[in-house]
Amino acid sequence: MxxxxxxxxxxxxxxxxxxxxxxxxxxxxxxxxxxxxxxxxxxxxxxxxxxxxxxxxxxxxxxxxxxxxxxxxxxxxxxxxxxxxxxxxxxxxxxxxxxxxxxxxxxxxxxxxxxxxxxxxxxxxxxxxxxxLARYLGASQHLANALKASRAKISVFLFAVLIACVIFGTIMYLVEGEENGFTNIPKSVYWCIVTLTTVGFGDIAPVTALGQFIAAIIMILGYGIIAVPTGIVSAEYATASKDPNKPPPIDLNSQSCSNCNAKRHKDSAQYCYRCGESLHL
CATH class of the missing domain: 1.20.120.350 (Voltage-gated potassium channels. Chain C)
Structure with a gap:
């Protein structure tokens, strides 16, 4: 038969x-x-x-x-x-x-x-x-791993920046005062964050010479601060890219398992790597 x-x-x-x-x-x-x-x-x-x-x-x-x-x-x-x-x-x-x-x-x-x-x-x-293009997304995985490896350093860095903003914001509140728009410490801290990130909305601006001098220092620090997290992540990314244990790139296709919905199978795969379901009809 x-x-x-x-x-x-x-x-x-x-x-x-x-x-x-x-x-x-x-x-x-x-x-x-x-x-x-x-x-x-x-x-x-x-x-x-x-x-x-x-x-x-x-x-x-x-x-x-x-x-x-x-x-x-x-x-x-x-x-x-x-x-x-x-x-x-x-x-x-x-x-x-x-x-x-x-x-x-x-x-x-x-x-x-x-x-x-x-x-x-x-x-x-x-x-x-x-x-x-999925086969070329390995670089995105390296970036994700670099960000994950950098999270502790970046967290410490951001915490230090926040402390600096509180200190500078308080100083500007004392220097400029309410008559120049720095009506309270939280608003002064907000101004410091905006200035430090080089956004500069312009809704609040120092008037006194001392206030403007402090503002100039904060602006200059802003450019240096931008480079720090970039350097941290770049260093981790370079380390991950040079990892000798990194597996070679694999040719992948768009086949999706009908049983468990797993993707990113090899071109030569006959069965799903996760559940063993046949990938061919």
């Missing part, structure tokens, strides 16, 4: 289209999705322009509802095409997909919440998968 080849289940076909970008249909789906996301963000921006919204309110509203319904259908399909939907729902992209879908529905109850549709911009991160 000949073994009949079983055709892939419709859920498997949908999973391949929705979650993967290696196939022509999957790539087309992702490109169309990205275009829809960009279009929806543009609509929200145009809606915030009152003159444009008054003239084209109906068109903007209907367009947003159409896109929201399409995204809702897509979200539901993403849930039903995986064997463990809770893994997707609680994943980063699952949360982003949900948050980018519900704002229009919330706007029925809470006016103005449709502006949260701008969260859909986070979905554009999928462009790395479509362009197959």
């Amino acid at each position: 000949k073994n009949k080849e079983t055709k892939p289940h419709w859920k498997d076909k949908l999973h391949e289209i929705i979650y993967e970008a290696d196939t022509p249909t999957g790539k087309v789906f992702d490109i169309v999705l990205l275009i829809a996301i960009i279009f929806s963000i543009v609509l929200v921006m145009l809606e915030s322009v009152k003159s444009f919204d008054i003239k084209y309110h109906s068109f903007l509203n209907i367009s947003e509802w159409i896109i929201t319904i399409l995204f809702t259908i897509e979200y539901v399909l993403r849930i039903i095409t995986v064997k463990k939907p809770w893994r997707y729902i609680t994943s980063f992209y699952g949360v982003v997909d949900l948050l980018s879908t519900i704002p229009k529905y919330l706007s029925i109850i809470f006016a103005g919440t449709q502006g949260l549709i701008a969260l859909r911009a986070l979905r554009l991160l999928r462009v790395f998968r479509i362009l197959k």
Whole structure:
């Protein structure tokens, strides 16, 4: 008796289209999705322009509802095409997909919440998968590790900066006084932080010669302070990049496991590295 080849289940076909970008249909789906996301963000921006919204309110509203319904259908399909939907729902992209879908529905109850549709911009991160750039994201992991390794040093540095701002802010309060806008110590500390970070809103400015001299010192310190955390992170990043135990780069693809939703599989992988599920239909 000949073994009949079983055709892939419709859920498997949908999973391949929705979650993967290696196939022509999957790539087309992702490109169309990205275009829809960009279009929806543009609509929200145009809606915030009152003159444009008054003239084209109906068109903007209907367009947003159409896109929201399409995204809702897509979200539901993403849930039903995986064997463990809770893994997707609680994943980063699952949360982003949900948050980018519900704002229009919330706007029925809470006016103005449709502006949260701008969260859909986070979905554009999928462009790395479509362009197959995921294999080149090792540098981002090195940066994340460098930031993690630097957190203690940066925390101490920021704490020292905060203490300096409190001291300088108090001095400026005593030097300038209420008549020059430094009405209290918290406001003076706020001015010091703004000045030290070289933002300079200009809402408060020293008038006395001594105050201006102190302000000049704070401004100069600001330029030096900017370089410190950059140097700390750069040193850690260089150390991580030169690590001899760092594994060589691996060619990855966009295949997504239909069982556990794991990604970043090797090009030659036949089974999921996490749960052992077959990656091929």
